[in-house]
Amino acid sequence: MANKNNKKVQPQPTKPKNKWLQLGVKVACLLGIVVAVVAYTDKKEYFVGDQTNNHSQRKWRSFYKFIDKKKDVDILCLGNSHASAGIEPYVLSTNNNCYCFILNTPGSGSVDLYYNLIEVLKYTTPKLLIIESSCVVGSGTLGKEWAKIQSIESKRGRWNQLTLIPRYLPSDDWMKAVSPTIRNHSFLLKDPDRIAFNRKFVGKEKNPSRVPLDLGRFSHGNTGLSDSILRMYDTQGSPYTRKYHVIEDETKRYIHKIYDLCQEHHIQMLFVTVPMYYRTYEAYDELCELEQEFFDELPNARWLDLQKDYDPSIYTRKAFNNEYGMAQHNTYLGMLINSYYICEYIQKNYAGVLPDRSNDPRWLKDMSSDSYFQTAHQAQDKQSVLRAMIGYYLTH
Numbered sequence: 001m002a003n004k005n006n007k008k009v010q011p012q013p014t015k016p017k018n019k020w021l022q023l024g025v026k027v028a029c030l031l032g033i034v035v036a037v038v039a040y041t042d043k044k045e046y047f048v049g050d051q052t053n054n055h056s057q058r059k060w061r062s063f064y065k066f067i068d069k070k071k072d073v074d075i076l077c078l079g080n081s082h083a084s085a086g087i088e089p090y091v092l093s094t095n096n097n098c099y100c101f102i103l104n105t106p107g108s109g110s111v112d113l114y115y116n117l118i119e120v121l122k123y124t125t126p127k128l129l130i131i132e133s134s135c136v137v138g139s140g141t142l143g144k145e146w147a148k149i150q151s152i153e154s155k156r157g158r159w160n161q162l163t164l165i166p167r168y169l170p171s172d173d174w175m176k177a178v179s180p181t182i183r184n185h186s187f188l189l190k191d192p193d194r195i196a197f198n199r200k201f202v203g204k205e206k207n208p209s210r211v212p213l214d215l216g217r218f219s220h221g222n223t224g225l226s227d228s229i230l231r232m233y234d235t236q237g238s239p240y241t242r243k244y245h246v247i248e249d250e251t252k253r254y255i256h257k258i259y260d261l262c263q264e265h266h267i268q269m270l271f272v273t274v275p276m277y278y279r280t281y282e283a284y285d286e287l288c289e290l291e292q293e294f295f296d297e298l299p300n301a302r303w304l305d306l307q308k309d310y311d312p313s314i315y316t317r318k319a320f321n322n323e324y325g326m327a328q329h330n331t332y333l334g335m336l337i338n339s340y341y342i343c344e345y346i347q348k349n350y351a352g353v354l355p356d357r358s359n360d361p362r363w364l365k366d367m368s369s370d371s372y373f374q375t376a377h378q379a380q381d382k383q384s385v386l387r388a389m390i391g392y393y394l395t396h
Contacts, residue, residue, distance in 0.1 A: 041181045073101045073124045085218055111254055115164060117258055125265050129269050132271075148168040149176065219331075220321045220329045221332060272342060273306055
């Protein structure tokens with residue numbers, strides 16, 4: 001007789017698999033692979049564009065190398081291309097017995113100034129901040145998109161870069177800034193030679209070892225204004241017209257933030273206007289009044305205006321680059337002239353502010369590699385040095 005306790009075990013129905021969960025896992029795995037590939041190609045720099053003129057990357061790599069050697073920046077110069085093409089950091093360093101570093105971003109504006117200063121303050125506290133004023137006036141002074149992306153990518157630390165993106169750019173542009181692979185993926189079809197070049201010469205364009213100590217200088221050479229360019233002023237007038245006589249509200253806000261940072265960290269603040277050829281401006285006196293009105297809002301800041309009433313016997317046509325436009329730059333001669341005037345202004349107005357490194361063996365070694373070190377130290381009269389420099393370039 002069958003055991004009544006032995007009941008037939010019925011098979012349990014299997015639970016239907018969660019198709020959405022499976023799909024989610026597959027998508028997550030796929031995204032993980034994509035992220036890993038993008039991270040790898042970004043690290044290898046396979047999709048970076050032509051970096052020959054990526055001055056931001058070069059300057060920041062030099063800066064990090066500088067501070068990693070436990071050296072301090074004494075004079076920090078910020079601004080757009082007029083800062084690096086208008087100020088000679090070796091002249092400022094040599095004549096003030098200190099370290100001057102230029103960390104400008106070509107095409108940048110006040111947003112970039114602020115976050116550049118924030119980044120510098122993580123490592124060193126300069127005694128004097130110089131801001132070249134052309135990035136303060138005009139429309140679009142918050143900076144160009146490509147300039148902001150270059151500046152973001154130049155900063156140290158991936159997390160640091162990612163946190164800067166929403167501060168610099170609107171949300172529509174975030175993906176461009178997140179990754180050069182994402183930004184330049186079209187190289188796969190349109191420019192495979194660039195990828196091949198990057199694979200062979202990883203990062204070499206970004207970090208040229210041209211000088212033992214790179215303080216951020218960039219010279220436009222010594223091709224002064226030609227007759228053909230000067231004739232354009234006769235036929236087309238001044239390119240920097242009154243419509244650019246504006247200081248944007250957002251620019252004012254960021255300059256005030258920079259000023260507050262300087263007050264907090266006991267940093268002296270100096271605006272410098274490096275000159276363009278005088279016919280570049282329409283009604284410069286009116287623009288000057290606008291700037292002065294704004295700078296008066298910053299009571300502890302000073303302004304050295306080298307544009308107004310400059311001496312044409314010193315700022316000859318050879319002091320200005322051979323270009324017509326509202327972004328005209330100085331030649332190397334013009335940069336030298338500006339820098340000696342800035343040195344003279346610093347020595348008169350900031351006595352005792354900067355450290356004296358003239359007996360520091362490391363500073364002496366760094367500066368001795370510069371061709372103007374001996375000249376500046378042999379001459380007591382800085383104006384005689386200036387005249388000698390001008391005379392040299394006028395005859396060569």
